[in-house]
Amino acid sequence: MKYILLLFFVFVSLFGYSQKKVLQTKFTSDNITIDGKLNESIWQATPEATDFIMFQPDNGKPIPENRKTIVKVLYDNDAIYIGALLYDDEPDKIRKEITQRDSFGASDVFGVFINGFNDGQQDFQFFVNAADGQGDCITTDTNGEDYSWDAIWKSKAIITDFGWVVEMRIPYAALRFSGEKKQTWGLNFFRDIKRDRHKYTWNFIDSKIETFTQQTGVLQGIENIKPPTRLFLLPYSSFYLNANKYQKTLGTLKGGLDIKYGINDAFTLDAILIPDFGQTKFDNQILNLGPFEQQFNENRPFFTEGTDLFSKGDLVYSRRIGGRPSRGPKTADNEIIIENPSNVELINALKVSGRTKDGLGIGILNAVTKKTNATVENSVTKETRTEEVEPLTNYNVLVLDQRFRKNSAISFINTNVTRNGDFRDANVSAIVWDLNTKKNTYNLSGDIKYSYVNDVTDKKGLYSTLNLGETSGKYRYNVGADLVTKDFDNNDLGINFRTNYYSTYGGASYRILNPTTLFTSFRVSSNMFSQFHKETGKLQGNSFSVFVNMENKKNHSYGFDLNASPFESYDYYEARTENRFLITPRSLGGYFYISTNYNNKFALDINSSVTKLSEFARNSFEIGIGPRYRFNDKFSMNINFNYFRQNNDKGFIDKIDTDTNPSTPPSIIFANRNTVTYSNTLYGKYSLNSRMNFNMEVRQYWSYAENKNFLYLKDDGRLADYQNYTANKNSSFSSWNLDLSYSWWFAPGSEISILYRNSAANFDEIINKDFNKNVTNLLNNDALNHTFSISVKYFIDYNSIKSKF
Template identity: 30%
Template sequence: MKFKYIILFFCALTSAKSMGQESTGNKIPKRIYTTKKLKNTPVIDGDISDVAWDVVEWSTDFTEKSPDEGTEPTHQTKFKVMYDAKFLYIAIRALDEEPDLIQQRLSRRDGFAGDRVNVIIDSYHDKRTAFVFTTTAAGVKGEEIATGNGDNWDASWNPIWYTNAKVDAKGWTAEMKIPFSQLRFGNAKEQIWGFNVVRNIFRKNERSLWQRIPNDQSGFISEAGELHGLINLVSQKQLEIQPFTVLQYDNYPKEVGNPYRDGSDFKLNAGLDAKIGITNDLTLDLTINPDFGQVEADPGAIALDGFQIFFREQRPFFVENKNIFDFEFANGRDNLFYSRRIGRNPHRSASLQTGEFANEPINSTILGAAKFSGKTQSGWSIGVLESVTANEYAEIHEVEGKTREEIVEPLTNFFIARAQKDFNKRNSFIGGIFTATNRNLDGNFNELHKAAYSGGLDFQHNWHNRDYFLDGNIIMSHVLGSKEAITATQETLRHNFGRVDASHVNIDPTRTSLTGTGGRIEAGKNGGGNWRYNGGFIWRSPELELNDVGFLRQTDEMIQFSNIRYLWQIPTKTYRDIQVRFNQFTTYDFEGNQNKSQIELQGNVNWINNWWTELETGYIPVVYGNAYLRGGPRWRFADEKYIALFFGSDRSKKMSFTLGYVNSTTDESVNNFKRYVFRMNYQPFDAFSMSINTEFEKARNKTQYVAESDFNTTKRYVLGEMDNQTLSTTLRLNYSLNPNFSIQFYGQPFISRGRYSNFNYVNEPTAKSINDRVSMYSSNQISLENDIYSIDENLNSITDYTFEKPDFSFVQLRTNLVARWEYIPGSELFFVWARGGSTNDNPRHSLSRSLKNQITNDKIEDTFLIKATYRFVR
């Protein structure tokens, strides 16, 4: 009944005040700013009274973007632009009648906190890509690359440029000095660039733009104004060389008898990164023996369904310009290029005899990597990446005191080539990608693919002022290897060729290759008026395989989807904006089985006081899993209903919070799930901020997969009732002495505990009722001794099969304390203390006791690291 009232509530929202939500409907004329060459060079100290700025005029008349689009902002903004042979200079005057209320919040680079201005430069003038330079009222710099016409903002880009800011009686001012070597542009006599300036008044959560962009307009970069007057610019080809040195000391518990775990290690490492401008719009990046020691640890996670977990890339070399190489071909994380495959942990562990110890590498060594990337004036976006990882060996200490080496990872070459071409006045593009992974197996590693190739084509077309779109892609993969390797691939959970009741797939042990396809086609409306909608189709064939250098979670799937949204974009006395969304999708396998059908209703409200509310409810009447029984028959899950409610306070205040609640229930209470979320951000003074994110999940599943056993001439798929509780807390503390020196603490305790009871086995896997799907073991059929369950199913006093007690308690602690000093632009010193470890605790313990045990146990490891870089720039 509660779902009925929720739907009626949203229907009422959709009809309320719709007459007042009219589209602007008019194309906004492009504004033009004409710059001039400077006569004197200004000092970049934030003070714009320097006479050097007098050669150009101010431009103003900003228009509010949010909350009340199209109106006069609370305070106006002015700017000037001038240039010389090597630099672009920008002065900004942010007027404010209450300068004492200006938020001068210090943070690390790219913190984007407090009052700020963003200068958006589309120097390619492709109307889809832009360089974004940000200065806050505290003088903190930030920079991003915006792609996809403003859909994606990548803050990993760290160019060398100069800025400063000051607060005065009229508001605050900022100056920027941007080297042309950090931008990409053509060789026309007069450059015409896309250009916009965005101001954010933090305390009011108000954004205003120099070039007005209505909220119903699809696209952001394409709608920017223009910067004229850049005459006879000479290409400043970039040349940067950045060597680094790392000192690392590890301290850990000594392991008796193990010569490789004597309590401490000391390492000295060095490497080199370089950036070379091949042309004025294409760059070659090189790295030799890269170090990623200061990278933040991955968050804690555990996969109960057996599928791979996606972790985001954090290593600087691979993060920068990653948008050029991305080829996300379906929904979610599926991508032909997943850079974390490069330098991954070795595929093998050392084979040890009794009394032997091994020193095993944690990651594959990246001998070197190079990427050639950029975008040309003619609309070509190009990316080529080449990387080689080394043969990796484990050193084994034998009982007699001798040592031997055993290879655990082969020499591997990774190659990725990506290209896109804009046309139709930048309203359309077509592109492609090719990836290749080649391993030097040298008669070893029969379990690995010798080679893996993938390729794809993608396209997009926008029309009617970019309101409507059609886009899609098609991909193909081909992997080669020994019979053992290809058989192992067929048996993986993502392919599941051995499923006993499948007629369209089967394991062929004689095969030495697999070839598969996938893709997506989608069309819809992205702008204009208050309605948005889209729909499409996705497929992944059973033989598709991308995981040598891509990410693919599951195959054998076809998905039909559709979405529709209605937007309220004009503020009232109650709210700033509202949107309501209805989603629907259905999935099938390649045998024609319908595996899932889902409908969902979502509502988002930003209230007039900057608080916000999100409500979501859904119903899943059809749910089957082809892989749930790990090669067993297709399994039917119980019908599911769920609701999620999140709300939060004004994020511009010194303290803000988010509370969230998710509740999912199924028929016959087979699988119930609850999730509680608390997030808080607090900045008591400008130099210090903290955030905490705590999540607690509680799930009870009466049919959690446990094991597979043989019983007479049949298979038994053993399930159990699992009580799973997961608790994680992420704490971040940031203290900034100034924009170039900061101290950051990151800490995350994580625990996931599962206790099993009421074991049962699969009877009729696709029956509607749980009472028909499974049969319970009686107390006479099951017994436990030494953490082994024994089953006497036919009660003849003879054990028919056994399985291990599946209870678990995984506990992990990760902390990082990092001091970062950018002592000159582009050159940094890092001081890092990392502390943490993971263990399996007693599942009978409470969550709090398990966390306490992990924090205080003697297996915690410490790493102390000093990293120094120096960037040589020509």
């Protein structure tokens, strides 16, 4: 008998799960109360979605009877309703940590994935956890999950004696679908049983195939509904108090308005008027000793939400908008700069994005920044003058993304920066392709980018990539190549560090798709990379690495990496001088990590790396330790300690003229130095309920570079002793950031947030190696800034107002 059951299971796995499941929904005219009880009579006569199948870790295994899951769907003229019965034979063990929106922690989760066009391109995903918290995101196969997107919908989760129940009301304004009389939607349901770390879906998601959105089931039965007017207003008001030793307490009141408008059933207009980003997360600044600028994460909501189209081609670095001025003020003799703004003020911004039923995605982003001046003072006469460092500037992005066969796309992207007056303008265009075979087994991707900069002299450049890979099964591989010309420059609205090279790379990997006796997951991969200077053919970079990661039956994760650069390479960037290079040595290194099961009250992350270079006593090592503890379902904390050290590192510090003869090049001075970095962070959260949260984040950072002796760069790329350099070029940078915040979602889409922040930063050429004194001095720094702010935003739905009147 057991063999018959086994054969039946194999048959279902091979044939049954490959078919799309179909669920019929029913229209209701009843008033459905979202209370998690499903006690309206219409629920009893509604078809059921059952027979969930494991997605991870044992892909394809049916859900056990004691965890069976039943989901039903209803609809009316305004919304779709989801009712889910989530059985659990041990309801007292259901995980239900309370967290803020879009963060589920150690909690069971139920989700529904909806694609109103049933085109396999984009899912609108809505989640409810067992602590009654909400989360939502937009998901595409290309860009994954975008949790910065927030919709307005209702839900309720309650624990019962047989498990738990979820009831949801998702208004049509939160979805996208056509105006056809009969609707066919893509649909899937998701369940995460956290204590087992088992994830299930209603329609089978085959992990051998590198796609998620194309493996949904189908929802039928919705008829005669109309896409609503999607007009949302989000007025806000904020009050700020700022103070430090040099500035009296100043109060600032701000107000503004965000608008979302559905142009039609596919396209949405987002606009911000009088932006306010005062409560945006702080940047993690570092001591940057390298030749390239530090790249920061984008934390401003407008520039993070719904930006999957604008990420095509990797041409947009939105921190350019409202970032540093493009010029610095020029000073004459006896003049000093007394005010030079670090950021340009954003006047307004808008974006239009969406996708037609034929698969054409269109994205338009436009932003305008304010004219910005610096102030210069004559140190003798004390007269001041202003100098324009950034004019009125317009930033624009256009994206056309045509998808076909549900899994492939060709895109055109154009970015343009137009500055008023004699400041530089820039334009970049690109064609990007992402092509997959019908069964999603092979992928061919790449791009061709063309840049044009109108400055003192015109500059034109090209950037192109091509990648081919197998994307399904246990064994996968990829090979690719890049070509970048010397004059490629997309840095007015994008970010790019290296140019004038060509490179080749390849990789292969093996993974298990179902658990073994030892592991729930296991993967080993290897990668090779080489880069060459385009004009000379010299090797700019090379690496070979093997990485292994695994998770055992107790859900503890482990991994290690072995990497090597087996050949010397030519670094054309560290010298900060055109056509000069530094020869970098061979290296051998390794990395490992341990991450224990986050379901446990106490969990621990440990990671460490070490690298040995082929120069005497030149090496580096790093260790990070991150304990975390969940006191109860409301309160948790985690700390991360990180220490990094480089011994006998070689880095650029100066360039000096050695001869008055213009034909004699300057000397490029390097330092043989030791660098040490301490970085410590503390996170804490206390949740009164799923809509009211206290959060704390503290970051202490200190990094210094102590020069041991000085060197100069020879023409052959080697370094030699330089005895005549006497300047102090040591570097010590320390920073402190503390955020204490309270947020209350007092109504759907409406929030009150209170933030106290203090911060300080200090750069010095004198190094004090006493860690305690360094931190104490920073906190006693006269420039320690204190900010207290209150922000209130209120969500207004045009449809709600219309229904009342």
